[in-house]
Amino acid sequence: MRRLLELQQKLLPDLIQVLRQRYMLLRSIYHLQPIGRRGLAQAMDTTERILRAEVELLKETGLLHVTAAGMSLSEEGQQVLDDMEPLVGDLFGLTDLAERLQKKLGISEVIVVQGNADQSPWVKEELGRVGARVLKQVVQEGDIVAVTGGSSIASVASHLTPSASFKNVQFVPARGGLGERVELQANTLASAMAAKTGASYRLLHVPDRLHPEALQTLVKEPQVQDVLSLLGETRIVLHGIGDAVTMARRRNYSEEELAELVETGAVSEAFGYYFNEAGETVHRMPTIGLQLEEVHKAETVLSIAGGESKAKAILSFAKQSCQNVLITDEGAAYTLLSARL
Amino acid sequence: MRRLLELQQKLLPDLIQVLRQRYMLLRSIYHLQPIGRRGLAQAMDTTERILRAEVELLKETGLLHVTAAGMSLSEEGQQVLDDMEPLVGDLFGLTDLAERLQKKLGISEVIVVQGNADQSPWVKEELGRVGARVLKQVVQEGDIVAVTGGSSIASVASHLTPSASFKNVQFVPARGGLGERVELQANTLASAMAAKTGASYRLLHVPDRLHPEALQTLVKEPQVQDVLSLLGETRIVLHGIGDAVTMARRRNYSEEELAELVETGAVSEAFGYYFNEAGETVHRMPTIGLQLEEVHKAETVLSIAGGESKAKAILSFAKQSCQNVLITDEGAAYTLLSARL
DNA sequence: ATATACAGGGACATAAAACGTCCCGATCAA
DNA sequence: TTGATCGGGACGTTTTATGTCCCTGTATAT
Numbered sequence: 001m002r003r004l005l006e007l008q009q010k011l012l013p014d015l016i017q018v019l020r021q022r023y024m025l026l027r028s029i030y031h032l033q034p035i036g037r038r039g040l041a042q043a044m045d046t047t048e049r050i051l052r053a054e055v056e057l058l059k060e061t062g063l064l065h066v067t068a069a070g071m072s073l074s075e076e077g078q079q080v081l082d083d084m085e086p087l088v089g090d091l092f093g094l095t096d097l098a099e100r101l102q103k104k105l106g107i108s109e110v111i112v113v114q115g116n117a118d119q120s121p122w123v124k125e126e127l128g129r130v131g132a133r134v135l136k137q138v139v140q141e142g143d144i145v146a147v148t149g150g151s152s153i154a155s156v157a158s159h160l161t162p163s164a165s166f167k168n169v170q171f172v173p174a175r176g177g178l179g180e181r182v183e184l185q186a187n188t189l190a191s192a193m194a195a196k197t198g199a200s201y202r203l204l205h206v207p208d209r210l211h212p213e214a215l216q217t218l219v220k221e222p223q224v225q226d227v228l229s230l231l232g233e234t235r236i237v238l239h240g241i242g243d244a245v246t247m248a249r250r251r252n253y254s255e256e257e258l259a260e261l262v263e264t265g266a267v268s269e270a271f272g273y274y275f276n277e278a279g280e281t282v283h284r285m286p287t288i289g290l291q292l293e294e295v296h297k298a299e300t301v302l303s304i305a306g307g308e309s310k311a312k313a314i315l316s317f318a319k320q321s322c323q324n325v326l327i328t329d330e331g332a333a334y335t336l337l338s339a340r341l
Numbered sequence: 342m343r344r345l346l347e348l349q350q351k352l353l354p355d356l357i358q359v360l361r362q363r364y365m366l367l368r369s370i371y372h373l374q375p376i377g378r379r380g381l382a383q384a385m386d387t388t389e390r391i392l393r394a395e396v397e398l399l400k401e402t403g404l405l406h407v408t409a410a411g412m413s414l415s416e417e418g419q420q421v422l423d424d425m426e427p428l429v430g431d432l433f434g435l436t437d438l439a440e441r442l443q444k445k446l447g448i449s450e451v452i453v454v455q456g457n458a459d460q461s462p463w464v465k466e467e468l469g470r471v472g473a474r475v476l477k478q479v480v481q482e483g484d485i486v487a488v489t490g491g492s493s494i495a496s497v498a499s500h501l502t503p504s505a506s507f508k509n510v511q512f513v514p515a516r517g518g519l520g521e522r523v524e525l526q527a528n529t530l531a532s533a534m535a536a537k538t539g540a541s542y543r544l545l546h547v548p549d550r551l552h553p554e555a556l557q558t559l560v561k562e563p564q565v566q567d568v569l570s571l572l573g574e575t576r577i578v579l580h581g582i583g584d585a586v587t588m589a590r591r592r593n594y595s596e597e598e599l600a601e602l603v604e605t606g607a608v609s610e611a612f613g614y615y616f617n618e619a620g621e622t623v624h625r626m627p628t629i630g631l632q633l634e635e636v637h638k639a640e641t642v643l644s645i646a647g648g649e650s651k652a653k654a655i656l657s658f659a660k661q662s663c664q665n666v667l668i669t670d671e672g673a674a675y676t677l678l679s680a681r682l
Numbered sequence: 683a684t685a686t687a688c689a690g691g692g693a694c695a696t697a698a699a700a701c702g703t704c705c706c707g708a709t710c711a712a
Numbered sequence: 713t714t715g716a717t718c719g720g721g722a723c724g725t726t727t728t729a730t731g732t733c734c735c736t737g738t739a740t741a742t
Binding site for chain 1: 353355356360363364399401417425
């Protein structure tokens with residue numbers, strides 16, 4: 001049954017949404033019947049008119065009848081309500097998860113997609129799709145969008161589509177070279193996103209593993225300066241969250257460096273910063289780019305990370321309390337919620 | 342699954358309608374790809390603009406991709422189309438038709454596709470697509486599949502795809518030359534099916550309109566004997582059903598022969614046999630190949646015929662009561678059901 | 683190589699639908 | 713009887729959907 005829903009959702013993306021709404025409407029009427037339009041609208045936190053359209057539809061279908069005293073469920077409506085019961089779990093599981101995560105992590109908006117990115121590859125695609133949708137919603141003309149590397153963000157890039165909202169938007173890589181594969185690097189993704197949306201982009205060309213002195217020289221370059229100052233005006237940060245050890249490995253840390261990192265208690269990584277469980281910065285990649293305080297200044301910080309393996313990292317990064325939106329999956333969500341506190 | 346659809350039909354009739362449309366759109370694109378907006382709009386009898394909105398949505402969902410040559414289904418779109426197959430019957434009320442036909446004709450499985458093959462050319466394609474799917478399901482390693490000629494079976498051939506199920510399968514023409522156009526002959530189709538699926542095939546080279554004596558000689562040929570003995574082990578018969586007069590005309594019967602045929606009461610034709618309304622053999626094409634009793638021995642007899650013009654013929658052939666699966670269309674189904682008895 | 687037909691995407695005026703808002707007579711409960 | 717609340721009607725406004733045309737690029741046939 002769940003498969004059917006997934007299938008249908010590919011053809012009707014907002015099917016679940018509508019199904020939820022109608023179900024809640026039916027349920028509310030059941031609890032409040034007989035109830036008038038206005039009262040119901042208030043109870044459901046919607047407007048009178050919009051509710052009216054829904055009600056008219058359900059009335060035509062014969063799920064509710066209308067008397068002078070107000071609306072109430074017909075027998076068939078009652079039946080439908082009962083029949084839907086087994087669906088409700090699937091239908092609302094995610095919303096419920098999201099709300100609980102929201103409270104636990106103190107993030108203003110949490111979106112949970114189905115599945116576990118560690119197990120099913122399509123979940124990462126779903127994270128990307130949702131990420132792209134959210135970005136499209138929050139982006140405004142002329143925005144600076146700082147993007148990091150990583151497969152989750154790459155997935156967002158692949159799901160972006162052109163839209164008027166991206167007018168004069170600039171995608172800027174959050175950090176210089178971090179030693180990852182080129183197709184997952186911030187530079188690559190910034191350019192990919194620009195290409196997909198019709199926006200423009202900047203690059204931050206910083207060789208990997210540069211000596212600190214060389215870095216200092218590089219920072220003074222006008223081209224680099226230019227990008228850094230743009231990053232200072234970042235309005236939206238789009239980033240992934242990594243498990244500290246995994247990220248360090250991917251970035252070819254030596255065993256000694258790795259041991260050192262573990263010693264500091266690092267559990268999460270984002271834009272080159274490594275954080276411990278308390279959310280304190282314990283290590284930084286030797287490169288230039290977006291500073292942590294600039295992330296805090298950004299209006300929207302959009303974090304994307306899925307898979308139960310990311311749970312600890314997500315919890316750690318959430319301590320930054322600068323995230324506005326977290327997009328994750330069931331795998332991570334369940335693990336997070338089952339963890340202590 | 343069916344219950345969920347019923348529920349949804351009650352709770353979101355509007356969306357289910359949209360689901361139908363989208364499905365049909367996907368299917369049309371499949372049949373016509375690559376196809377442009379305008380051509381598609383015409384084919385689907387809708388306007389360019391309205392189709393465009395739909396297409397944009399499906400594109401965002403990733404179900405189809407767009408090239409300079411036109412639109413075509415993505416792999417995912419293809420997958421969705423396949424996955425939806427079991428839904429289609431319920432979605433369009435065809436399951437009900439199928440069940441009624443099943444009872445009336447006494448066939449173990451009936452599948453009804455939308456439309457009327459007499460009116461819309463794509464219906465024949467659809468019959469072929471479904472036929473190919475069913476064949477793929479029933480076929481087993483090492484099977485002998487006897488195939489006849491005709492446009493319906495040709496359509497099946499064009500929709501077959503490689504699959505592990507076709508390992509060591511042999512496609513064998515059910516009958517020798519029947520005087521039809523070469524692209525619709527059994528020989529051609531057997532070879533086409535083998536090519537499409539990666540299976541092997543045999544040919545039955547029998548010149549049209551051979552004298553009975555010459556036929557007897559031919560039968561003794563080792564090559565021919567070989568194929569005939571293979572036909573004796575036929576496990577699956579894949580055949581079309583024709584209207585007797587139409588088939589005779591197509592096979593260049595003289596007016597006298599035709600009159601004679603009509604005289605006998607022939608109404609249907611299949612693998613060179615002509616049957617009357619009672620299902621009795623009243624005439625045979627002078628050629629060699631699969632015998633009627635061998636058809637009865639086959640485990641699966643898959644009949645494909647659509648269009649209201651075929652209704653009488655389908656009813657006649659059903660009297661053989663050896664069919665396992667009948668694939669037909671709405672046109673034939675309604676006509677069959679409205680007929681007496 | 684070149685012509686041609688057809689592809690998708692952009693643009694824009696207009697039609698249509700959705701929505702917010704108010705009003706009205708009917709109805710029910712007190 | 714009265715007062716609150718009901719559903720349904722009406723209507724202006726906003727948003728969305730739709731019809732229509734044009735443009736540029738690209739396959740394909742010549």
